[in-house]
Amino acid sequence: MTNSIQEIADADFILTTGTNTTEGHPVIGIQVKKALRKGATLAVVDPRKTEIAGLANYHLRINSGSDIALLNGLANVIIAEGLWNKEFVTERTEDFEALRETVAKYTPDYVSEITGVPAETIKEVARGYAKAKNATILYTMGLTQHICGTHNVFAVANLTMLCGQIGKESSGVNPLRGQNNVQGACDMGALPAFFPAYQPVALEANRTKFSSAWGVDELPSKPGLTVGEIIDEAGKSVKAIYIMGENPVLSDPDANHAAHNLESLDFLVVQDIFLTETAQLADVVLPAASFAEKDGTFSNTERRVQRVRKAVEPPGEAKPDWEIICMVSNALGYPMNYGSASEIMEEIAKVTPSYGGINYARLEQGSLQWPCPTPEHPGTKFLHAGKFGRGLGKFHPVEYIPPNEMPDEEYPLILSTGRRRYHYHTGTMTQRTGALEVFYPTEYLEINCIDAAKLGIAEGDKVKVTSRRGEVELAAKITEIVMPGMVFTSFQYPDVPINKLTNAARDPISKIPEYKVCAVKVEKAS
Template identity: 85%
Template structure:
């Protein structure tokens, strides 16, 4: 997030796009509700009539995958009505003319044809966003899990810079991270193209720095494979795999393909706290410690670094992840002789500029937001004050493209997937609580009453969801949450492995799959 969670409640205008905030991020959802109570205008762009859409002033019930058209349409109106922040654009950005030229054809009427959102509603939203003293854009995987996910984010950044809604409080571009420490994992270099703190491996000076610090030679300058590419190459170029805290048998798209490749590995190691569906395929399972059984830090969605303190000892032979990794590395010939998580964090501060001023000792007195480059620095509440990290903010004009797979005569419905409030990821933890699975015991497929009537489906009927890749069975729930032509379910139930159906087509830049749109047919199970 460019800004902080607490700032959301003071935003004058909030555009939440591709985020079911109150269910997927309930803590942040509370901040949105506070903003509503303070009089903020909230606009939600989502194909489903979610809880937060019901709370919003305006619900833009767009067609799945039409985000770029919507965002370009808002930019078109803002430029046409001379509402853009001319001083900000002149002083702090470049390539405005290219953006202006690209969005010129995205008139309200043209965008209405693509998105289904009335032209007059688009104008109301564009005026509200441009005129607000502070406007915050929130988004999650409903924006990124498309073949054009990176371009969707470019379109958000374009709109933000166009109106000068960045570099100040209660504004900005605010992606809400989907897991508690995914931000920290990325910060620490768990990305194939970067060393810690997003230092590109392709830069010679970066490689030289880490070679000297780690006492190694010839670190590769070519980015490695992404998660999806690793699964694709499993059993082919990749013969052995260590999977930590992931459950791709359920979470990867086209899950039958993922399972087939994983089963073809010569050697599979899974490091986890439970015997997941993926761990059941492993040659070796390494028992890891949970968050309450180890020391360290988490870095959350607002870049806030927080201490994690051991509350209980790990059971049996379970160990902290850093201990397991160190033991494996040492056994493979590169000794890692760390004695504590604090010692590792001290190394992090030496090689990671944005964490340079953070230490375990400082975190004893409270959390800090990076960038925090020196021990005297207070941390950074919001980013891009005065100038961007690259100097001038660059407009990236992008064009709308349809999803990879659209409905046709054989597969007439669009399936979208997401999360439910009461469960998490593939249910590895939340379906072992003894409470949540009782309160919310079974998954269902949301289907509009018009589609259900055509298919002869009644509420509660068992149905079969079929795509070009696979099929699953699930109970039907007839509802107006989804529009005709669309069905929705979550990926959180092992007995409804919906990712056997989803499409593995990827964004060519981020390599994220298009989980949010695939063509399916639904039939009643007799």
């Protein structure tokens, strides 16, 4: 997030897109509700009538995958009506004319044809966002899990810069992370093209810096594979995989393909706190300690680094992840000997500029938000104050393209997937609580009453959902939450492995799969 969670409560205008905030991120949902109580305007972009959509002043119920058209349409209105922040655009951005030229054809009427959102609603939302003193945009994977997910984010950034709604409090571009330390993992270099703190491996100066810090002669200059690419190459160019805290047998798209490729490996290692569906395929399972059984830090969605303190001993042979990694590294011949998690944080501060001023002594006094470059620095509440990291903010004009797989005669419905409030990711932890799985025991398929009537499906009927990649059976829930032509369910239930159906087509830049749109057919299960 460019801004902090608590700032949301003081925003005058909140635009959420591709995020079921009150269910997927209930803590942040509280801040949205606070803002509404103070008189803020809320516009929700989502094909589903979610809980947060029910709170909104405007629910822009777009056709799945038409985000760029809508965002360009908002920019079109703002430019056509002279509402953009001319001072900000002139002093702090470049390539505005390219954006103006691209969005010129995205008139409200044209965008309405693509998105299904009324032209007048597009105009009203554009005016509200542009005229607000402080407007913030929140988004999650409903925006990014498309073949044009990166361009979707460009379109969001274009809108914020166009209106000068960035670099100040209660504004900005705010992706809400889906797991508790995704931000921290990325910060530490768990990305194929970067060393820690997003320092590119392609730059020789970075390779020299880390070669020296890590005591090795040479580090590769070529980026590695993404998670999806690794799975694709499993059993081919990739002969062995080491998986930590991930469950691709349930979470990857076209999950049958993922499981088949993992089974084709010469060697699979899984390090986890439970014997997941993926761990059951492993040659070796390394038992890891849970968050309550180790010392460390988590970096959350607002860039906040927080201490985690060991409360209980790990069971059996389980150990903290860093200890297991050190043991494996030493066995492989590279000495890696740390005495504590605190020592590792000291090394992080030396090689990671944005974490340069963060250490355990300071974190004992309270959490810190990066960038925090020096021991005296208080941390950074919001980013891009005064100027952008690259200097001028660059507009990236983008064009609408439809999803990779659209409905047809054989597969006439769109399937989208997401999360439920009561469970977490693939249910590895929340299906073992003795409470949550009792309170919310089974998954269901949301289907509109019009489609259900056509198909002869009644509430609670067992239905078979089929795509070009597989089939899954589950109960039907007839509802107006989804529009006609769309069905929805979560990926969080092992007994409803919905990712057997989803499309592995990827964004060519981020390599994120298009989980949010795939063509399916639904019929009563025999």
